[in-house]
Amino acid sequence: MKRLLVLGAGTAGTMIVNKLRHHLDASEWDIKVVDRDDVHPYQPGFLFLPFGAYTAKQITRPRRGTLPKGVDFVIGEVDRVDAAANKVALVDGTTLDYDYLIIASGTTPRPDQTPGMLGEEWRRSIFDFYTFEGSKALAEALKKFDHGRLVVHITDMPIKCPVAPLEFTFLAEAWLREKGMRDRVEIIYVTPLPGAFTKPIASERLGSMLDDRKIAVESDFMVERIDVENKALVSYDEREVPFDLLVTVPLNMGADFVARSGLGDDLNYVPVDKHTLQSKAYPNMFAVGDASDIPASKAGSVAHFSIDIFVDNFMELIAGKPMTGSFDGHANCFIESGDGKGLLIDFNYDTEPLPGTYPLPFVGPMGLLKETRANHLGKLAFRWIYWNILLPGRSMPVPTLMSMVGKKPSNTMTKTTK
Amino acid sequence: MPVTTIDGHQINVNEEGFLTDPTEWTDEIGIALAAQIGITLTDAHWKAIRFLRKDFDEMGETATLRRVSTVGAIPIKELFALFPAKPAKKMSYVAGLPKPHGCV
Numbered sequence: 001m002k003r004l005l006v007l008g009a010g011t012a013g014t015m016i017v018n019k020l021r022h023h024l025d026a027s028e029w030d031i032k033v034v035d036r037d038d039v040h041p042y043q044p045g046f047l048f049l050p051f052g053a054y055t056a057k058q059i060t061r062p063r064r065g066t067l068p069k070g071v072d073f074v075i076g077e078v079d080r081v082d083a084a085a086n087k088v089a090l091v092d093g094t095t096l097d098y099d100y101l102i103i104a105s106g107t108t109p110r111p112d113q114t115p116g117m118l119g120e121e122w123r124r125s126i127f128d129f130y131t132f133e134g135s136k137a138l139a140e141a142l143k144k145f146d147h148g149r150l151v152v153h154i155t156d157m158p159i160k161c162p163v164a165p166l167e168f169t170f171l172a173e174a175w176l177r178e179k180g181m182r183d184r185v186e187i188i189y190v191t192p193l194p195g196a197f198t199k200p201i202a203s204e205r206l207g208s209m210l211d212d213r214k215i216a217v218e219s220d221f222m223v224e225r226i227d228v229e230n231k232a233l234v235s236y237d238e239r240e241v242p243f244d245l246l247v248t249v250p251l252n253m254g255a256d257f258v259a260r261s262g263l264g265d266d267l268n269y270v271p272v273d274k275h276t277l278q279s280k281a282y283p284n285m286f287a288v289g290d291a292s293d294i295p296a297s298k299a300g301s302v303a304h305f306s307i308d309i310f311v312d313n314f315m316e317l318i319a320g321k322p323m324t325g326s327f328d329g330h331a332n333c334f335i336e337s338g339d340g341k342g343l344l345i346d347f348n349y350d351t352e353p354l355p356g357t358y359p360l361p362f363v364g365p366m367g368l369l370k371e372t373r374a375n376h377l378g379k380l381a382f383r384w385i386y387w388n389i390l391l392p393g394r395s396m397p398v399p400t401l402m403s404m405v406g407k408k409p410s411n412t413m414t415k416t417t418k
Numbered sequence: 419m420p421v422t423t424i425d426g427h428q429i430n431v432n433e434e435g436f437l438t439d440p441t442e443w444t445d446e447i448g449i450a451l452a453a454q455i456g457i458t459l460t461d462a463h464w465k466a467i468r469f470l471r472k473d474f475d476e477m478g479e480t481a482t483l484r485r486v487s488t489v490g491a492i493p494i495k496e497l498f499a500l501f502p503a504k505p506a507k508k509m510s511y512v513a514g515l516p517k518p519h520g521c522v
Contacts, residue, residue, distance in 0.1 A: 194504070194507075220503060220504055222483070222494065222498070224494070224495065236495050236497075237498040237502065265485075266484055266488050266489065267484070295519045
């Protein structure tokens with residue numbers, strides 16, 4: 001019996017075991033997946049919780065229910081991976097042996113990494129919205145917030161879903177307008193990047209959308225600490241941004257067991273080949289989804305597209321053949337912009353988000369880099385798609401590799417400079 | 419890709435002026451690149467540049483500020499003092515390396 005061990009039953013780990021259980025003969029392959037709990041969150045839903053759009057029930061399911069028959073689900077905390085011995089030790093003392101290991105343990109916001117963030121203002125005037133608890137607490141705080149400085153802040157890149165802080169900002173602005181409070185609130189967007197987003201054309205478009213909404217941008221801001229007493233972000237170059245309500249994206253890091261096992265980089269991400277997701281250190285180890293160090297967005301869409309490639313490669317690998325699939329860094333993200341509208345961006349390692357239509361030329365139905373009602377409806381529909389098509393590993397009617405069909409490259413620049 | 423002449427050497431650069439071939443870099447070119455952005459290199463600057471060059475040789479990519487601080491033992495605060503406002507970009511520019519790709 002061959003043993004495939006997957007660490008993490010989130011978006012990536014769940015898609016992988018659903019797909020591989022179909023491909024791997026149950027009489028020859030034992031598949032195990034480990035997670036620390038039995039709650040699978042629909043993470044894009046956290047964005048809407050602060051504005052009262054979803055209930056807890058709509059955005060969580062038991063992990064067990066998302067996994068296929070014939071996959072062994074183990075609840076436990078990983079202590080460390082002994083990659084030389086092909087073993088994983090859990091904190092409770094259990095040892096799991098493997099022939100192939102897939103690390104799918106994601107990335108986690110770490111407020112403990114910025115001095116002052118977890119102090120007495122945490123969840124009083126300082127909030128995150130990347131956790132269920134954080135997002136719920138922020139919903140309560142927003143109910144009471146009626147004037148002052150709302151600061152939306154990113155600690156450092158990379159972060160999970162890099163467009164989410166912009167979406168939160170747009171939604172908050174629209175929400176304040178709707179409540180008739182917009183004139184009494186100053187909104188400031190604080191980012192370590194030189195502009196609104198990472199890629200030039202999208203950054204310009206999204207930057208002008210912030211501008212139109214009278215949202216100030218404080219760019220190139222690397223936070224050193226939070227001055228809790230004076231309620232201000234303080235940067236390494238000694239700029240201060242005072243706040244009444246701070247919505248921050250803490251530093252994102254991979255799992256601590258990755259660091260304990262000596263498998264991670266300085267942010268606990270596992271170095272892999274960016275086209276195959278195979279570990280650079282161990283050929284029988286892969287890191288998928290947010291857990292790897294590939295230079296792509298940490299997003300469910302990237303996990304989804306890369307896993308399509310990974311599964312075919314894995315079947316070649318175990319058949320003793322060279323892996324022929326090559327992941328291109330394809331990402332595809334809806335961006336909520338408030339007032340029932342949204343944008344869509346579609347890009348990869350080499351091509352930045354461009355205007356146009358998706359997935360078909362002219363007819364779309366989605367517009368790229370453009371605010372439309374269809375994109376907003378697409379985002380809302382995506383919750384159903386996530387639970388019913390994406391996680392079970394059914395195929396989506398869109399191409400796995402990024403396509404230039406429907407995109408309009410500008411004359412000056414089609415390649416991204418990183 | 420444009421070619422430019424720095425300190426008497428022909429150098430390949432990208433549209434932002436970053437070297438596209440790190441092996442074309444020399445100490446003299448580093449001094450000239452620093453001068454272009456108004457920086458006179460001191461020993462402290464060189465310590466950061468040497469670390470970036472060595473780390474790039476070993477890792478194949480440019481170290482982020484966090485890595486220069488944790489692995490290279492130069493505090494981020496000091497990097498902001500040495501290369502004001504945009505240390506990650508300025509350091510890699512002077513060291514003849516691509517911009518670090520923390521930004522996606």
